[in-house]
Amino acid sequence: MMSTLWQRSERARSVALVLIASIALWEAAVRLLEVRKFILPAPSAIVVDLWREPAYFVQQTAYTLGTTALGFALAVALGLALAVAIVHSRFLDRTLYTFLVVLNSIPKVALAPLFVIWLGTGIEPKVAIAVMIAIFSIVIDAVLGLRSVDPEALNLARVSRARPWAVLVKIRLPNALPYIFSGMKVAISFALVGAIVGEFVAGEVGLGSVILQAQSTFDTTRAFAAILLLGVMGTVLFFLVELAERWMLPWHVSQRAEATGHHV
């Protein structure tokens, strides 16, 4: 029992080992080479900074997390609606899809200041930027998923005189779910990028503005503390989406071995 647990945690152990080694190397290098604090702080200094003001960091993290989650949720809802519309209308396919491709080729960070003009300096422009950056991968993958349906399955629906809505809900959407999830895994990271960009251009709250304020006072340690929190947040969010995928797609090829256990 213990040995199987030991074997199963092999990946986690190697990750931990590499992580600890790199941090140790970083700490040693900073100390031995006497690197100045505003160039590169030691890992221990970052932890101390976090430790001193936990309430402050929790508040900033919560704000950025809220913006990211809201942006992501809106991107998924809107993206799916757009994908369904694009798949069901030749006109929207030609117009909306092309428009989205054009939109995506503009560096969206360039549009961020406009959102501040339009939506003010509250949470709205940040959510809007997060949605704008995250939505594209959802739409592209969802359209692909909704389209890549077995034509024979659609024939089966037709000879059963199925309504379009039933075809969408019972065949197209479940078939597209694996694609939608791979789009969502990209989108969750993009939503976080959008939230930070939003905080960079307009913000007094959030980890993005923490970094900006730290920069103006050469408080590199604080900037690193915020970056560390962002890294943890991004990783956790990504794995949450993956968890949801595993839970919703036990039937998919990529999940089968784990779902059935004995079928390898």
Next chain:
Amino acid sequence: MMSTSATALRRQDHAMSQTTDAAAYVRMADVGMTYASARGAFTALDGIDLDLRRGEFLSLLGPSGCGKSTLLKCVAGLERCTAGRIDILGRPMDGPPEGLGVVFQRDILLDWRTILDNVLLTAEFQRRDLKALRPRAQALLARFGLDGFENRHPWELSGGMRQRAAICRALLVDPDLLLMDEPFGALDAMTRDDLNVELARLWQDTRKTVLFITHSITEAVFLSDRVVMLSRNPGRIVEVIDIDLPRPRPLRIRETPEFGRYTARIRHRFAELGVLKEE
């Protein structure tokens, strides 16, 4: 007394066969199908005159590319023929007819549904009472040897079991007309024999009107009341052969001389057409 009732019966019998002839389930009149392509027009079907009688098992037999699947798609309402007309129960075809069950060459089971839910799919599409149909689905699955697999997923089953489930799905809504497009084409020979026997037995019990497509001469003769031979380029009817073999037909009927005469006759005819080589 005896003789009059017998005559009456015979007369009634005769009358019935007359009406069934007149009211063919599917009437194909001069049906043709021509596709426009970059390299000019391609005629897949030409001048098909055929009645599918109510309650008969009719096979379309021909080499690949003879348009037999196209013809089935036209009867299913999936494609519109470019010449002639198709009437269903005396009325011109207008999209997929009601009371239709289709079994495709591939089983098209949905991976995310259990076998039972896959069998219920057509019924869901037709917005039928699923609660009432569930026991029927269970019974059908049991009949096809799939009891105990209701809650499995398609990818846990063998090809033969999957196709059995697909047949159950088509039968669940109790269709009057069953269209089968080479349903056993992708199965191994032994599984195919099994399913032939099961299908023959099922037809015997239900007497559904079946249009069956195959390129196996043995399969066509074993299952059918009539076999329609089709030629290739363009697909035309070569001959319609009545199969007067007794039913129920056990698998070993295939070893009888009568059975052999049918298959030999069909094979010779295809050889004359250059579809099959005899040497």
